[in-house]
Amino acid sequence: MEPSTWRTYLVTQASRSGDRDTVAVVRAALAGGVDAVQLREKGTDARHRYRLGRELRELTADADVPLIVNDRVDIAAAIDADGVHLGQSDLPIDVARDQLGSEAIIGCSTSTTAEAKRAVAEGADYLGVGAVYATDSKDVPEEESGIGPERIRAIASAVDLPIVGIGGIGEGNAAAVIQAGATGVAVISAITAAADPAAATRRLGEVVADAR
Template sequence: MPDLSLYLVTDRRLSLGRSTVDIVRAAVAGGVTCVQLREKECSTRQFVTEARAVRELLAGTGIPLIINDRLDVALAVGADGVHLGQTDMLIADARRLVGTDMLIGISAECVDDAVRAQAEGADYVGISPVFATPTKTDTAPALGLDGVALIRAAVSLPLVGIGGIGPGNATEVIRAGCDGVAVVSAIISAPDPKRAAAELKTIIRRAKEHP
């Protein structure tokens, strides 16, 4: 299983005019361990072109490229995985298409979602949202740290928390039971994405060393 401890989720709307590839390059230099490409507004061709550029950037680093929602894009570019929400393709259908070589992550908004994801063969669970966040407006109510702990007690899969996570609360999320934290604006909107990633990397490492 790849290292999911510092999981970057891209969002071009928050990039302050910078290209996704440039931000990912800086974030990788700062220490991100996984990159999820999330595109809600561009065309399929644009998505594929961008995904190929990011895949090329990550080649040889050991950092997996995960594609959000779009299994077709993940297959087209040979991504390492796909991340699916509760209204996206079922795990069983996705697994038939990708086989065992591609990671399948599932967003869980409650304990039942996480338990079902584990039973159906997901590789990891994204707990969403841990805290309220302005970067996604279609999410369920925030689960909070207690919600993270309940999901941790219910499943053995790797857990990645997402939603309103940054330097000020990443430690708490790890200590509540997450194996990693997924961040969007904390890196994408940072004046210096490399420095922001490095700061989060240090915070996460310390939280794991001193649970």
């Protein structure tokens, strides 16, 4: 499944999943029709992420849904993930491409038009743009937090790559992100903390589809 078709993109984080484990959350999200899954799990060691990644690789492969690994090119290679998502301080895109191969899906986090243009020039396959709304799921510099749909619109006008909006997005504000030019939305708590993650995934996908 190509990034241009993604509507809902789950970013995993056990600390945001209540009393459910990540495997259970991903299984439910897949049942709800999620289009991509990113193995994140900040605050855990590489061995834990590797073991978890192997389990998620089986689930996502069976569902024909791409599995992306946050930051760690080595873990992506070790679990045969479909790709990696890189931040501004991670390995360069071309290095990740050399390690993972030409078919790997490589995303890049951006919050400015300049960063987006650089990611395009370096060969990214999609952009994660945010934090669109204020979020406490990660430490984000003030100038990169709450950039709003307007920044999505500016970046979408400047580059020709699929854009996934991220940061504080849920059912209530996802439509504005899509209408500004994003292809889909990436979420953590909107799915992981939902009473029914499968239903939450389904509803979010419907919101995005309607906004498109």
